[in-house]
Amino acid sequence: MPQNDDRVLSDFDAATAVRRGEGGALVADLHPGWEVGGGILNGGYLLSVAGRAAVLESPHAHPVAMSASYLRAGAAGPAGLAVTPGPAGRTLAHSTVVLSDSKGPVVTVQATTATLGDGEVEYSTPMPQVPAPEQCLDMAANAHLAAVPMHLPGLTAHVQSRLDPATATWAMGQPSEEPVLRAWVRLADGRPADPLALLTFADVLPPTSFATGRMGWAPTVQLQVLVRALPAPGWCLVEARATEIADGWSDEDYRVWDSTGRLVAQSRQLARTARR
Amino acid sequence: MPQNDDRVLSDFDAATAVRRGEGGALVADLHPGWEVGGGILNGGYLLSVAGRAAVLESPHAHPVAMSASYLRAGAAGPAGLAVTPGPAGRTLAHSTVVLSDSKGPVVTVQATTATLGDGEVEYSTPMPQVPAPEQCLDMAANAHLAAVPMHLPGLTAHVQSRLDPATATWAMGQPSEEPVLRAWVRLADGRPADPLALLTFADVLPPTSFATGRMGWAPTVQLQVLVRALPAPGWCLVEARATEIADGWSDEDYRVWDSTGRLVAQSRQLARTARR
Numbered sequence: 277m278p279q280n281d282d283r284v285l286s287d288f289d290a291a292t293a294v295r296r297g298e299g300g301a302l303v304a305d306l307h308p309g310w311e312v313g314g315g316i317l318n319g320g321y322l323l324s325v326a327g328r329a330a331v332l333e334s335p336h337a338h339p340v341a342m343s344a345s346y347l348r349a350g351a352a353g354p355a356g357l358a359v360t361p362g363p364a365g366r367t368l369a370h371s372t373v374v375l376s377d378s379k380g381p382v383v384t385v386q387a388t389t390a391t392l393g394d395g396e397v398e399y400s401t402p403m404p405q406v407p408a409p410e411q412c413l414d415m416a417a418n419a420h421l422a423a424v425p426m427h428l429p430g431l432t433a434h435v436q437s438r439l440d441p442a443t444a445t446w447a448m449g450q451p452s453e454e455p456v457l458r459a460w461v462r463l464a465d466g467r468p469a470d471p472l473a474l475l476t477f478a479d480v481l482p483p484t485s486f487a488t489g490r491m492g493w494a495p496t497v498q499l500q501v502l503v504r505a506l507p508a509p510g511w512c513l514v515e516a517r518a519t520e521i522a523d524g525w526s527d528e529d530y531r532v533w534d535s536t537g538r539l540v541a542q543s544r545q546l547a548r549t550a551r552r
Numbered sequence: 553m554p555q556n557d558d559r560v561l562s563d564f565d566a567a568t569a570v571r572r573g574e575g576g577a578l579v580a581d582l583h584p585g586w587e588v589g590g591g592i593l594n595g596g597y598l599l600s601v602a603g604r605a606a607v608l609e610s611p612h613a614h615p616v617a618m619s620a621s622y623l624r625a626g627a628a629g630p631a632g633l634a635v636t637p638g639p640a641g642r643t644l645a646h647s648t649v650v651l652s653d654s655k656g657p658v659v660t661v662q663a664t665t666a667t668l669g670d671g672e673v674e675y676s677t678p679m680p681q682v683p684a685p686e687q688c689l690d691m692a693a694n695a696h697l698a699a700v701p702m703h704l705p706g707l708t709a710h711v712q713s714r715l716d717p718a719t720a721t722w723a724m725g726q727p728s729e730e731p732v733l734r735a736w737v738r739l740a741d742g743r744p745a746d747p748l749a750l751l752t753f754a755d756v757l758p759p760t761s762f763a764t765g766r767m768g769w770a771p772t773v774q775l776q777v778l779v780r781a782l783p784a785p786g787w788c789l790v791e792a793r794a795t796e797i798a799d800g801w802s803d804e805d806y807r808v809w810d811s812t813g814r815l816v817a818q819s820r821q822l823a824r825t826a827r828r
Contacts, residue, residue, distance in 0.1 A: 340801070341774040341822045343619035345646050345662040347639045362660070363623045367800075367824070368773065370621050372648075372660065384638070384648060386621040386662055388773055388822070395799025399731055399764070455675055488675070497644065497664055498617040500776040502803055502822050504796055519807070520780055520815045523671025524643075525616070527778055527818060531795070539796045542803060544820050546617045546664070546778050548643070 286467035287434055288476075291321070294328045294357060301356060302329050304375075308352035309430040310476075312493075317350040318431050319496040319545075320479030322383050324472050326373040329357040330387035331472075334369045338471040341388040343500040350375075350382045392471065392506050403533040409460040409511050412438035415447065423449030424491065435480050437461045438511075443487055451489030455518040455526075457481045460511040469507040469534070471541075477514055478530045478543035484518045485526065485549060492550040494526060499545040510535035524549055562743035563710055564752075567597070570604045570633060577632060578605050580651075584628035585706040586752075588769075593626040594707050595772040595821075596755030598659050600748050602649040605633040606663035607748075610645045614747040617664040619776040626651075626658045668747065668782050679809040685736040685787050688714035691723065699725030700767065711756050713737045714787075719763055727765030731794040731802075733757045736787040745783040745810070747817075753790055754806045754819035760794045761802065761825060768826040770802060775821040786811035800825055 285293065291310055297303035310321040327339040355377050362370035368390040375383045406412070415437065419426040424447060440458040445451070461477055463469065469477065478501040483494035513533045518526050526549045532541040561569065567586055573579035586597040603615040631653050638646035644666040651659045682688070691713065695702040700723060716734035721727070737753055739745065745753065754777040759770035789809045794802050802825045808817040 341621075343621070343662055343774055343776055345617075345619070345638070345664060347646055362621070362657070370623055370660075381638070384646075384662055386619055386660055386774065388621060393799055397796065397798040399794060399797040401795050498619055498662065498776070498778075500619055500774070500820060502774075502820070504798065504801065504803075518675060519677050519818065520673070521675040522673040522780065523669055525780065527780075542795065542820070544776060544778070544818070 455484035507534035731760035783810035
């Protein structure tokens, strides 16, 4: 499949494509649609681009741990990816990836790559009980019915979600006590999820403070994503929850399961929240 | 307090001291006692040293997010710390810290610093119910009574712990189903905890697989620590748990509370486990 022909690449692969430019440096073209409002690109999307660069320069096939510092808001357009390889062995390899736009570095990522297998699960925490996707809420299709003003960011056209009604009462004007959101997600064009797509899924929901009725932007400061397994085809279940919101800071934990109930990714981010 | 006079520094401050060497480069002297077995230095200890370097070169007072890639096992002796500043603003600053020994880089850290205040806690998850430290198990004092062979790493002489009996049955020969460990911890010489010490506490317990009877080394691949508040004096409660152990990989989540029940730190690491 040619790398630079958008007609044969999936939407996600086109948006996260990395190629060698002049002099052998890696370059990307950040797509404007993967934004969370005001043209600001989703942090998980940027991490997927960085992950693709890390894998390109690694003897291993998959990103397994990616830790990103978000230095400046990312905007669409040409971007450079500088990959500095670290120690590499039979099981895993380390590298640093810096994604930059014309004004300078946007994200710095510590990347660990490995090749995920299907080895035995020795211990696992079960997936929560959630209604099937068909019984969950399609916010993008029904935003006009919401009790609160809903701005749908561009990202929702590229990643579809179906929100668990138990964590959607805020959209009906009844905020919850708990900052928890759960949704089935999948790529809008049907491309099956893979480890690079999981890096986006691990930051794809609105801020969990939405569930408590606080609907402001919560910029990510640092984000760590762990990819635990290759996902089966179909919807993934994403659950995001905050452990503590204090003094203008919030953490958010994500767990992502595939359609078989296997844990395929986890993430934790530190974000800034608007003071009340 | 003079930086390089061990007679007036606390044990932790001496072990994590960072000073300017020749040419202005930052140097440290990694102390052998902060090891987890076989002379291998604890990952949290290395992160405390890197955190001190990050704060030295920052306009802000505290490490709030530290994401480390562990490139090689760290051994005692002279170390260099290269801090590359990133964007800095009124609220926070980013930097990269590389800790190296004579053979090359040991740990690469994405550091975010800020100045923690005592702002309002808007939402929090309560601390678990645990017996007082006096009712918990001092493994270091009682290793000879354990039902399983106990090697006490050097670290236990510098950080004291009192294990919650509910998560210590494995030491009596009765492994649990759940990979969870809980313990009160404090610095052995009584120095109060602070954000730099919390970086050590967030990796200070044995691997959680010990609780299920599997007592092998689980080297850390990547570790992210979030410091959420300045701790009150006294014991801190540390709870570590694994979410999924599969295919030679384990995650471990730590939550650290101070003696008032305030969440002061969180961490998540990806580690390699010995296959069964």
